[in-house]
Every structure is written in C-alpha cells, then in structure tokens.
Amino acid sequence: MGTTLVIAETFGGKLRKSTFNAVTFAKALAAKTGGDFAIGLLGSGVAGLAGELTGYGAKAVYVADNAGFANYLGGPWAKAVAALADQAGATSVAATSSTFTRDLLPRVAARMGAGMVSEVLSVVDGTKFLRPMWAGNVVATVEVKTPKAVFCVRGTEFDAAQATGGASPVQAVAVAPEDNGKQRYVKFEAVVSSRPDLAEAAVVVAGGRGLKDKAGFAILDPLADLLKAAIGGTRAVVDAGIAPNDLQIGQTGKVIAPQLYIGVALSGAIQHIAGMKASKTIVAINKDPEAPIFSVADYGLVADAFKAVPELVEEIRKIKGV
C-alpha cells in the first residue's frame, strides 16, 4: 500500500532520462507493497514537459510550475517537495541519484520524519532494500523502520521505464518554494560539451593520470568521436585540472554502466572501480601488467596508451569503413 512520489529531474529545459529509472524503482516497490506511484514535476516553465510523463502508469502527474523554482536551492525546494508529497498523500518520495537529488532528498526526509535510503540497488520487500557501502565492496540490507520513506536510487540498477501507453492525469498544484531569504543563487558555470552525457552514454572512454596533461588527455578525443562516446576520468585527472569535475567516475563522482567502457592509463583504484564495474564490457589499456583495473577488465591490453590509442582508432576506422 501507499503511494511513491517520483521526483522528475530536468536540466536545460528538458527532462533527464534518469527520471525513468526512478519510475522503474517505484514500480518495483509498488509490486512488493500493492501500492502505486505518482510523478512530481517541479520547476520554472516546466509545464510543457508533463505530457512526456503521462504514459508510464502513474496515478497522477503533479506539476508545480513556478518562477521561484528557476534555480535550485536546497532549503526552499525541500519544503516544496515535502508539501507536494503531503498533497499527493504519498508515503514515500523517490528519485534517481544525482547531485541535485543527493542534495535535496535528505532534507525532504528530515522534513517528512522519514527514514532515507541512499543509492538503492534493489527492492527486497516493502521495507528492506539493498545498498552499497565501502565504495561498493559491501552490499548491505537496510530496513526502513518509519511509516514514511525517502529513496535515492542508483540509476544503473534500474532500467529506464518504457512508456506503456497509459494516460495519467496531469494536475497543476500550487506548490511554490518558500524563500526565507537565507540563501541565494549566484551563478552556474556549465561544462559545455557536444558529447553524450556521461551518465547516459552507451560508450564511455575514460582517461587517467598516465595521460599526463590536457594534450595527452586529448588523445581520447578521436576515439570518443568515432564511438560516439562520452569522456570520463579519474579523480586524479580532475584534481589536476585536466578534466572538469563533472567527468569524474567513481565512489565520489558518477556511477556509470555503459555497454562499453574503455579505461586508458588509469590504475583502477577501489574508488574508481566503484563507479564503473557494472559496465557491460570493460576494456583496459595500461602499461603496467599489474594494474588493478585488469582484474575487472574483460579485455586487457598491456601497452603504452600514446601508441595504442591512435592504433585503436585506426583499426576501428578500418572495420567501420570510415
């Protein structure tokens, strides 16, 4: 029993695909509890996106379109989401893990007096869930003891829901962020890239410290172009300013599970592996045969990246005839 309110995430005026991973979680939970789910869409100028959410079997799509939501701020948004959960009669709130939801949902949980589970991997039953600890080296079963619950779910573990052709009613709600004057938005410096989103890409090429500098890291570009891949990196290259923070894969960065992951000149530290080990096929190129990344790689090539990557580009061009 009970209704799960799935919080849709938008970016740049579009729905993030990760919204539909959380829908799959909500359906899995509903299947265990005999409950149902609704979707909450909060933002400024988002009403037009509601139509994209009606085909998934939600009992309602609640839209809170308010200019006050133009920029995200934790406190005001948490009050709004908790108010929406209340209006929707929701017993739980769920969203796919991202920096937005990780910032927001704990505050919502505190407001609702709910227990919160971070990075849900799967639903055991209506109150028990699996989640990773220690950089994914432990899978814990956690039990929510409160009547209400909040879930931040790991997108890679729940396939994006497919539209089922239903027609959920769209309902505008008068929920607005409550600005108490304690915080203000200043600015956002976006990383502009023409490549696919790292969290959503089917192919990811990741580089590590062995590529040395920006020029070295750039040897990944032709490979990524050819494979229509996203580029990612280790903490080491982000710390060194070689790649932007948004590209960090790992325990404290993004968790990804592409069809193909190619790791180049990175060692495969525990914290990095935590973010990519669910990839379908893993390729590692490293000049050190003992590098830990080889222990999770389907195909390992012991080679100098500066030689192997251009060769790889050539070989793939040959088979693709481009």
Next chain:
Amino acid sequence: MKILVTAKRVTDPDAKIRVKPDGTGIETAGLEYKLNPFCENAIEAAVSMVEKHGGEAIAVTIGTADVEQNLRTALAMGCERAIRVEIADDQLDSDLTARILVKLFETEKPDLFLLGKQAVDGDSNQVAQLVAEMLDLPQACFASGIVIENGEAVVTREIDGGIETIAVKLPAVVSADLRLNTPRLPTLPNVLKAKRKPLQVLTPAALGVDTALKVATVAYEAPPQRKGGIKVKTVQELVEKLQNEAKAL
C-alpha cells in the same frame, strides 16, 4: 568566527574490505582507521578560516573511545577543543547522527557548521543536509570553495554539469568536497600540543536524544564479483574480440 566541524573516523579508504562469513558486519582484524577524507577537508577549511578571521574551531565526533585518536588529529590540525558523543557506529543511522549533531550545534551556537559530503564507509551522503533541515538553516553541499564575506558564505559547489555558486547567510551548514583544499599534515609539536587540548565526552542520554533508528542495517554481503577477463596481445586482437565476441563495436 566560531566553527563546528566533524571529525568522523572511518576504515582506511584504500583498505580491501571483507564481509564476515556470517554477514553480521565487516572483518575488522588488521584494519586501520583514518579520519574521513571529507572531514579532513572540512577541518582544513575550518582551521584556515579561524586563522584568517579569528575565533575557534571545535571538532566533534560520534563514536566509542577508540575514535578519540582520530579526534586528536583534528586538534593537531588546529582545532581548539573537541567533543565526542559516546555511541557505537552500529547503533547509528544518518538521522540519529544528525539529531546528535543538532544538539551540539544548539549548545555551541557556531556561525558555521562544516561537515564532509560523505562518510567513505557508509557512503550515505545525508548527514549535512539532515542537520540543515532540522535546524532550518541554509545549506551549501559539495563545496569546492568557500569565501566568508558580509555575513555570508559564498560557496562554489561541484554539481552535475558544472560548477555552481550560491551564497548562504550565516549561520549555515556547509559540506566539503575533496577539491576544497589540501588538508595539512599535523606537525610533531602540534601533535604533542593536541594531547593537552580539552576533549569533552557526552552521551546521547545527557543530550536528551532518543536513540531509536529510522533505518537499520540488518545484513552485509559481498557484492557479485566480475569474472576476470583475458589479456589481448595486440590492438588488432582487441578490436577483433570487441567486434566478434563482445559485439560491442
């Protein structure tokens, strides 16, 4: 400025963690413990702010007596005094941790509460946000830069898609990300000095905190292991396998 800052003890972030065969926890034999890396960033930020603006930094932790060794590291890094609240790790969840920290905040009334964004054992990334909501304070999480000016903390945040800047009025809750700074190594004289700095021990009962959990960890298991693959000899062989075996190209 008066700053409250956390000093949580965690297992060595680079240690290989193994689950006990009976699934009741992790094997602790031979494990080393460290300060949570994110707390080190928070402590460095707190101490350097006090150096710049004056005031004091107070290190707080929740755990049994053995975490005091790491709490002393916070004192050696420059915190003036420390508070430990006595309760074992496995009796805690994020919510109880937050409710205890809220009590300490209410007694100390700092201008700023600095925490880590995440504890690298439980990996929850909840406590700072919970504390902020419980105190109805503004939050700035995942900070990669903090500037204090005109009664505000101007914070750059590492978020999906880029870097965001927000300003929060003090008192505020800020959680540190790893690129906030490079934590100092305590010098030997400071390590010695830290031994004499005040360390207060409190209990949840004395603070009037109800210790019921909202989320209990009931079992631990090892994750499914990936089967090790093969080493290929040449780029040609790699491409051939990717095309014909993995069907990934």
